[in-house]
Amino acid sequence: xxxxxxxxxxxxxxxxxxxxxxxxxxxxxxxxxxxxxxxxxxxxxxxxxxxxxxxxxxxxxxxxxxxxxxxxxxxxxxxxxxxxxxxxxxxxxxxxxxxxxxxxxxxxxxxxxxxxxxxxxxxxxxxxxxxxxxxxxxxxxxxxxxxxxxxxxxxxxxxxxxxxxxxxxxxxxxxxxxxxxxxxxxxxxxxxxxxxxxxxxxxxxxxxxxxxxxxxxxxxxxxxxxxxxxxxxxxxxxxxxxxxxxxxxxxxxxxxxxxxxxxxxxxxxxxxxxxxxxxxxxxxxxxxxxxxxxxxxxxxxxxxxxxxxxxxxxxxxxxxxxxxxxxxxxxxxxxxxxxxxxxxxxxxxxxxxxxxxxxxxxxxxxxxxxxxxx
Numbered sequence: 198x199x200x201x202x203x204x205x206x207x208x209x210x211x212x213x214x215x216x217x218x219x220x221x222x223x224x225x226x227x228x229x230x231x232x233x234x235x236x237x238x239x240x241x242x243x244x245x246x247x248x249x250x251x252x253x254x255x256x257x258x259x260x261x262x263x264x265x266x267x268x269x270x271x272x273x274x275x276x277x278x279x280x281x282x283x284x285x286x287x288x289x290x291x292x293x294x295x296x297x298x299x300x301x302x303x304x305x306x307x308x309x310x311x312x313x314x315x316x317x318x319x320x321x322x323x324x325x326x327x328x329x330x331x332x333x334x335x336x337x338x339x340x341x342x343x344x345x346x347x348x349x350x351x352x353x354x355x356x357x358x359x360x361x362x363x364x365x366x367x368x369x370x371x372x373x374x375x376x377x378x379x380x381x382x383x384x385x386x387x388x389x390x391x392x393x394x395x396x397x398x399x400x401x402x403x404x405x406x407x408x409x410x411x412x413x414x415x416x417x418x419x420x421x422x423x424x425x426x427x428x429x430x431x432x433x434x435x436x437x438x439x440x441x442x443x444x445x446x447x448x449x450x451x452x453x454x455x456x457x458x459x460x461x462x463x464x465x466x467x468x469x470x471x472x473x474x475x476x477x478x479x480x481x482x483x484x485x486x487x488x489x490x491x492x493x494x495x496x497x498x499x500x501x502x503x504x505x506x507x508x509x510x511x512x513x514x515x516x517x518x519x520x521x522x523x524x525x526x527x528x529x530x531x532x533x534x535x536x537x538x539x540x541x542x543x544x545x546x547x548x549x550x551x552x553x554x555x556x557x558x559x560x561x562x563x564x565x566x567x568x569x570x571x
Contacts, residue, residue: 202300202329209233209240209272210302210330216245216254217274217337223248223415225391226488228275228338230254234262234296236269248415253278255287259294267295274334276305276327279314288317298324302334306345340391340490343511349481350391350489352509354501355383356529357516363526364498369402375516378553383495384411386514390418390493392484396500397424406434407495418493419443421484422462423475423500427453431460445475445483477507502530505542508562513544515558 216231224230224246232254234242242265244257252260255277259266271277277287277299291299299318304327305311318325335342340351357375358364365371373380387393388409395407400422407420417440422429425447429436436442442462447469454464467483470476484492494504504510535541544560551557 201326205235205238206272206300206329209235209270210274210300212240212243213254213272213274213302214330214333214337216243217334219245220247222388225249225416225418226341226490228341228490230273230275230337232258232274233272234258234266234269235272236265241265241269253287256290259290262294268297270298270300271296272300272329274302274337276301276303276311277314277318278305278310279317286314286317288314291318292321292323296323298326300329301325301327302329303327303331306342308345338490339511340492344485344488344490348485349478349509350484350492351511352481352492352494352504353386353390353512353514354494354496354504354510355386355514355516356501357518358529359518359520359522359526361521361523361526362529363522364529365527366522367525367527369527371403374520374522375518375555376553379516379518379555379557382552382557383516384409387418387493388414390491391489392419392421392492394421394423394492394494395496397422397428398499399495399497400424400429400433400435402497404434405495406438408438408440417441419487419489421445421492423480425469425474426450427457427464429457429462431456436460436462443487445480447473447475474503477503477509481509498528498531502532505530506532506534511561511565512547513558513560515560516552517556517558519554519556 213231213233217229220229227249230246232244233240242258242262244254246254255273271291277291279286279288315325343351359374388411393407408417420435420442422444424444427446427450429444444457444462444464445467449466457464468476468479543563545563545566546558546560548559549556
């Protein structure tokens with residue numbers, strides 16, 4: 198614990214982080230933020246940001262505190278905004294309420310606004326301290342941070358595989374490799390994503406819905422399909438639900454496009470790569486423009502392998518079932534060009550958990566883990 202912060206400061210920021218977590222499924226495209234107001238050694242109000250267009254965490258807490266906010270300390274997981282967006286600037290609201298001190302876990306990662314809220318508060322004579330539980334606060338919004346600093350969403354690749362690294366039988370049969378508990382766990386990961394990405398081959402083979410099947414889901418992620426030549430059937434299950442579907446192609450066919458749009462999809466034409474498929478770096482830039490923070494990928498070996506080869510996977514979520522499918526079954530990923538052991542793609546394991554009768558392994562590229570340690 199830093200000398201700048203005492204035990205009570207830490208207790209308040211812990212609660213602010215707990216509040217921010219409540220917005221995991223609902224704040225897209227905004228960051229998840231929590232706020233606690235404290236005075237005379239006691240917490241007097243709290244708030245969290247629920248959804249874009251709604252009041253920010255600081256505003257919710259101030260409305261609850263009312264007159265008790267004067268002279269109080271505000272604990273916020275992310276730097277208060279100082280600009281007019283969908284809602285008014287939180288720095289002005291904090292100043293108008295007479296808050297005397299603001300403790301901020303981390304600075305806003307948006308380079309266009311970073312530091313402006315801090316400067317506005319300090320310029321008005323408010324005591325501002327930054328950095329309390331920053332590591333924990335960064336874990337709240339990895340996708341928002343990635344989009345703001347690197348211009349692409351955080352990408353998680355989900356794989357369900359057997360012990361021998363197979364994801365489907367040679368016939369394409371894959372329901373179900375993993376058990377019911379693991380499949381339920383996937384629903385929670387889907388619910389936290391802003392978009393769910395797949396390829397047209399998966400649509401044709403499995404006809405998935407790609408929606409979140411949980412009770413009281415506040416928001417369905419956008420379904421995203423890579424379909425270079427617009428082969429998605431108009432009667433596909435993914436188009437049957439009343440939620441947004443966006444198809445990315447490289448060849449425009451007016452008749453196919455019109456039929457897909459009539460079925461409820463939005464079609465975009467993007468740059469092609471050397472193989473005539475959608476260029477993946479271009480796709481990621483476009484998804485950032487569309488304000489996607491966290492991308493959940495459920496795709497076949499070809500698209501999964503292409504994302505891995507292009508170093509566009511930030512995390513792999515591997516569900517491994519205690520079964521063998523045999524050497525004729527489909528592989529976990531297609532990775533051409535790996536001819537020597539030195540060419541291998543290395544990952545660091547962050548967590549291994551038992552999920553029902555299966556294992557869930559969380560991994561990140563080893564190179565990025567090393568960069569974080571430097």
